[in-house]
Amino acid sequence: MLPILLLNAANALIVTGCVIRGWMISDPKHNVFRYFTTLSNMLCAAASVVLVVFAAIGTIPEWAVLLKYVGTVAVTVTMLTVFLLLGPVSHDWKMLLSGSELFLHLICPVLALVSYIVFEKIDMTAWIIALGVVPVLLYGALYLQKVIYSPEEKRWSDFYGFNANGKWPLSYALMLLGTATVSFLLWLV
Numbered sequence: 087m088l089p090i091l092l093l094n095a096a097n098a099l100i101v102t103g104c105v106i107r108g109w110m111i112s113d114p115k116h117n118v119f120r121y122f123t124t125l126s127n128m129l130c131a132a133a134s135v136v137l138v139v140f141a142a143i144g145t146i147p148e149w150a151v152l153l154k155y156v157g158t159v160a161v162t163v164t165m166l167t168v169f170l171l172l173g174p175v176s177h178d179w180k181m182l183l184s185g186s187e188l189f190l191h192l193i194c195p196v197l198a199l200v201s202y203i204v205f206e207k208i209d210m211t212a213w214i215i216a217l218g219v220v221p222v223l224l225y226g227a228l229y230l231q232k233v234i235y236s237p238e239e240k241r242w243s244d245f246y247g248f249n250a251n252g253k254w255p256l257s258y259a260l261m262l263l264g265t266a267t268v269s270f271l272l273w274l275v
Contacts, residue, residue, distance in 0.1 A: 091141040093201035094134035094154075097194055101131035104186035104194075120232070120242060122225050126164045127190050129221060130157030130198050137206070151206050152214060158198045159218035159269045163261075165195035166268065167246075175247065203275055210273070218269025219262060226258050 105128060108118040118124045133154040140146040168182050168191045176182070182191055232242040233249055244250065248257035 087141045087144065087146075090146070090201065090205045091138055093197055093205070094137045094141070097197045097201070098131045098134040098138065100189050100197075101127045101134075101194055104189050108186055121245075122160075122167075122222075122229075123164050123187075123190050125225065126157070126160035126221060127194055130154070130161045130194065133157040134198075134201075146206070148208060148210070151208050152210065152217070154198075154202055154206055155210070155214060155272065156217050156221065158195075158202045159265065159272055160221040161195040161198050162268050162272065163222055163265050165191055166264070167261075168192075172246070199272075202272070207275070212273065215266065215269045215273050218272065219265045222261055222265040226261060230254060230258070 105118065105124060108124065133150070133156070136150045137146060137154055140150050173179055173182050181187065229242075229246070229248065232240075233244050234241075234254065236242070248254060248261070
């Protein structure tokens with residue numbers, strides 16, 4: 087139980103510090119809570135807090151591990167999106183991997199992966215693969231609404247570039263397919 091306690095406590099503390107820092111220094115137009123990076127890390131950190139509490143008690147219920155699985159899928163999608171899409175397209179690696187971004191894009195996802203795969207993995211039925219896709223499905227719907235369908239004055243910029251040249255349907259399908267693949271692989275491991 088000690089590794090679960092330490093890894094999850096570290097993850098929760100780091101994410102909390104990064105989110106508070108980001109919120110305090112962000113321009114109101116670029117609120118940190120609009121980014122999947124922030125939201126996915128907060129979900130995983132919340133799951134980590136749940137695991138810390140139950141690990142301290144001495145028994146971890148299956149639903150808590152399931153929550154951590156969903157959070158781990160979400161932060162893995164964040165990490166892979168940075169390394170396979172945003173970094174290569176923008177070439178702004180310094181912005182993507184410095185300060186809090188280094189922790190939210192790389193260190194915390196790796197902590198979550200190691201913690202889940204090595205210490206928390208339990209046998210679960212394959213239906214949980216679909217649960218791993220839920221955060222991206224929900225965020226994708228929000229992003230679509232805010233980037234395309236909101237009134238002009240309330241619209242977000244397409245900061246991920248997923249609607250470049252009107253290619254939203256393709257981007258959304260690929261993100262869901264990629265997330266389902268990550269969810270399947272994490273379940274399979």
